Amino acid sequence: MDLPPAITTYLTAHNARDVDSAIAAYASDAVVIDDGRSHHGTDAVRAWLAGAAAEYTYTTELIAATRLDEERYDVVQHLEGDFPGGAVDLHYRFTLRGSSIVRLVVEP
Incomplete structure (x- = not known):
């Protein structure tokens, strides 16, 4: 599936x-929800990204992507x-x- 450029x-x-x-x-008013915690706005999302990058070493593999509607995707x-x-x-x-x-929810 072709995902939008932002994703x-x-x-x-x-x-x-x-x-x-x-x-x-x-977006500047984006919200990320990960591990039960919400991160609101660019500064908080930046801190979340920096923490996620530094905390563990890991590899990722894209295994599925679904377009739910015009604005929502599940990867x-x-x-x-x-x-x-x-x-x-x-x-x-x-x-x-x-x-x-504008929103990212990370969950199992």
């Missing part, structure tokens, strides 16, 4: 641990690394506004 930019940059390029895909990635459990499939549930990510 492919984010995924590529996040996998490369390139926080500056990843944050460029987000499933398989992660393996030195985090608790060592392997997990995570859903990245994106909501777009125009060409930017």
